[in-house]
Amino acid sequence: MxxxxxxxxxxxxxxxxxxxxxxxxxxxxxxxxxxxxAEPLEDGAKELNERYAAVGGSVRALTADLSEPEEAERVGAELRSSYGRVDVLVNNAGGNALLGAAEGAADGLTGAAWHWTANFRSNVLTAVLLTEATRDLLAAPGGRVVLLSSIAAYRGSGSGSYAGAKAALHPYMYDLAADLGPRGITVNTVAPGYIADTEFFGPGGVPEARRQVLVEQAMNRRAGEPADVAETVRWLASPGAGHITGQVIQVNGGAEKGR
Structure with missing residues (x-):
């Protein structure tokens, strides 16, 4: 087996x-x-454990703020102790600090410093610290690292800080791919466009007028779904994608072209 x-x-x-x-x-x-x-992690793990028990799949919830070095180090130590290796590392944590922020939070230099720092911590440090904490645990050969970027890295985000943070992942990915490649480990980035049914835009979701604009920008005239991204990540982690590394795969229905 x-x-x-x-x-x-x-x-x-x-x-x-x-x-x-x-x-x-x-x-x-x-x-x-x-x-x-903790709550959404544990709820999600419980649901998936029940759903995939028959095939031997399991999901364990582990709470940590990965923007903090000591928390990332703790996660790395726990993974080493419990499993001894990591076959696939998916750096998906992130978000836009400006979404849902209080009115005026981004005003002035203090506001600019806040949202640029917050988006860097949330989107860049979470990926870098977790990757560095698990670098020596990555299966070699055959290990896979995937980072989650955004269409904003190509088209902007309206504020600069979120797009800039996501764009920062791309050169990190290139350097990491070159460094880990001799060990038979691939490193790639997935950059989604508008993905419906996520918490990214907050509890109210996207206003209908904005949603229509985002859908019409896609050449296939539909919103993305979480499964679209998940299946791309799964493919990049498959044996068949072993010669694909240092790449940014866009999952946005062609919306990045701006039509």
Whole structure:
């Protein structure tokens, strides 16, 4: 019987991260879902454990703020102790600090410093610190690292800070791919466009007029779904994608072209 793969997914409690956990659990992987909020992590893990028990898939919830070095170090130590290796690392944690922020929070230089720092911590540090904490645990050969960027890295985000943070992942990915490549480990980035049914835009979701604009920008005239991204991540982690590394795969229905 084949050995279960060990898959680590940050931001695994909802939206794209939860869909990624589901995709790997369906294959019988042992998934570790990481995030800051215990309740959605545990609820998601319980649901997926019940759904995929028959195929041997499992999801474990592990709470951590991965923007803090000591928290990332703790996660790395726990993974080493419990599993001894990581086959697939998916850096999905992130978000836009400006969404849902109080009115005036971004005003002036103090506001600019706040949202640029917050988006860097949420989107860049979470990925870098977790990756560095698990670098020596990555299966070699055959390990896979995937980072989640955004269409905003190409088209902007209206404020600069979120788009800039996501764009910062791209050169990190290139350097990491070159560094880990000799060990037989691939490193790639997935950049989604508008993905419905996520918490990204807050409890109220996207206003209908804005949603229509985002859908019409896609060449296939539909919103993306978390499963669209999850299946792309799963493919990049497959043996068939072993010669694909240092790439940014866009999942946006062609919307990046701006039509």
């Amino acid at each position: 084949a050995e279960h793969r060990i898959v680590v997914v940050s931001g695994g409690g909802s939206g794209i991260g939860l869909a990624v956990c589901a995709a790997f659990a369906a294959e019988g992987a042992q998934v570790v879902a990481l995030g800051r909020r």
